[in-house]
Amino acid sequence: MVYFIRPIKDEDIPELNQIDREAFPTMWPATNFKREMENIMAHYMVLVDGDSSNQAGPKTNINIWKWLWNCIYHDSTILQPVADHPKVIGYGAIWVMAGSAHLVSVAVREAYRRKGFGELLLISSLKEAIKHKCFEMTLEVRVSNIVAQNLYLKYGFAIKGIRKKYYLDNHEDALIMTLDSIDSPDFPAKLKGYKNSHTRKWKTTPGMAELAS
Numbered sequence: 200m201v202y203f204i205r206p207i208k209d210e211d212i213p214e215l216n217q218i219d220r221e222a223f224p225t226m227w228p229a230t231n232f233k234r235e236m237e238n239i240m241a242h243y244m245v246l247v248d249g250d251s252s253n254q255a256g257p258k259t260n261i262n263i264w265k266w267l268w269n270c271i272y273h274d275s276t277i278l279q280p281v282a283d284h285p286k287v288i289g290y291g292a293i294w295v296m297a298g299s300a301h302l303v304s305v306a307v308r309e310a311y312r313r314k315g316f317g318e319l320l321l322i323s324s325l326k327e328a329i330k331h332k333c334f335e336m337t338l339e340v341r342v343s344n345i346v347a348q349n350l351y352l353k354y355g356f357a358i359k360g361i362r363k364k365y366y367l368d369n370h371e372d373a374l375i376m377t378l379d380s381i382d383s384p385d386f387p388a389k390l391k392g393y394k395n396s397h398t399r400k401w402k403t404t405p406g407m408a409e410l411a412s
């Protein structure tokens with residue numbers, strides 16, 4: 200298996216809708232990926248299973264009934280069936296505004312979690328922010344989302360504040376977490392250090408070495 204990260208394409212949208220429904224089941228309105236692709240502030244990257252995308256033509260084991268059910272009952276914007284064997288494993292997205300990178304989302308398919316992919320998407324998002332000369336990365340995270348908070352804390356994000364009743368579904372508070380000074384001269388070396396320890400940890404995962412190098 201070979202995984203890689205690349206910018207979003209139109210063809211990813213059905214799978215991204217699927218990932219969003221799984222990762223953020225109560226989020227409303229759902230992410231409009233098509234509109235985000237036209238947003239000049241937004242930078243979306245997807246983590247792709249390279250073996251799956253190398254195969255020519257559509258996947259054969261599409262569950263058409265599951266697809267129809269999703270179209271009718273969950274998301275009428277899905278226009279193409281989604282293959283049972285996923286090509287897109289996860290995605291990360293930032294919005295760049297006035298030199299600040301807002302981490303809009305990072306999500307990994309449930310079946311692929313705890314394998315280091317979330318970290319890779321965060322590293323790529325940070326690289327993208329550096330490319331756009333941002334001085335910080337900031338985000339909101341549910342107070343109950345300890346998993347994501349752990350990921351951000353691991354990469355040096357600090358809790359800077361709280362947005363009361365930020366989430367519309369259950370009025371949960373959001374923590375504001377920020378990683379400062381990503382434009383400092385020593386940050387690229389620090390990021391490289393994070394990447395190297397990630398490579399050491401996950402070198403036994405097929406495809407991970409190619410992706411992480």
Ligand SMILES: CC(C)(COP(=O)(O)OP(=O)(O)OC[C@H]1O[C@@H](n2cnc3c(N)ncnc32)[C@H](O)[C@@H]1OP(=O)(O)O)[C@@H](O)C(=O)NCCC(=O)NCCS
Nearest residue numbers: 222305306307312313314315316317318340346347349350
């Ligand atoms: C948050 C998310 C992207 C993490 O992805 P992942 O691929 O499972 O994460 P990784 O395997 O790269 O783990 C990276 C770090 O995250 C933290 N983490 C991941 N899973 C965890 C768990 N089950 N419990 C506690 N910490 C966890 C740890 O700090 C971990 O580092 P470690 O391996 O050294 O302990 C994933 O859980 C997800 O998609 N969740 C739903 C969407 C979401 O909540 N996104 C964040 C919105 S703000």
